[in-house]
Amino acid sequence: MKKIEAIIRPFKLDEVKEALLEEGIKGMTISEVRGYGRQKGHKETFRGSEYQIEFVPKIKLEIIVEESLAEVVISAILRTAKTGQVGDGKIFVSNIEDAIRIRTDESGPSAL
């Protein structure tokens, strides 16, 4: 199993969610987060000048899927969350050792 963690622009959430539903994603967790990337939350970088970091509101999606679904999840997010402007966000992919459905004790991919 893989975990796909995506930091996206809040206004893109609906579009991303719809695309993931169409791909048959069964569950996801979202959080309201704040962060910064290379521009430190600013629209432009000013060489040599010091300025404060601005934490910009973002949405974090966490989706655990069977390994075979990881690529379609990633491409659906890329397709729908991209504007082409700085601050579009990032996708992090990691391995998941196990998942357990609490109600039934099922584990592994069938718990997803």
Ligand SMILES: Nc1ncnc2c1ncn2[C@@H]1O[C@H](COP(=O)(O)OP(=O)(O)OP(=O)(O)O)[C@@H](O)[C@H]1O
């Ligand atoms: N290395 C990182 N680790 C954790 N979170 C990150 C990292 N880089 C970016 N983020 C998160 O992603 C959000 C958007 O980052 P952003 O898209 O601005 O990245 P970037 O590397 O500056 O790329 P771009 O040049 O396209 O803006 C940040 O607000 C932050 O929440």
Ligand SMILES: [Mg+2]
């Ligand atoms: Mg940036």
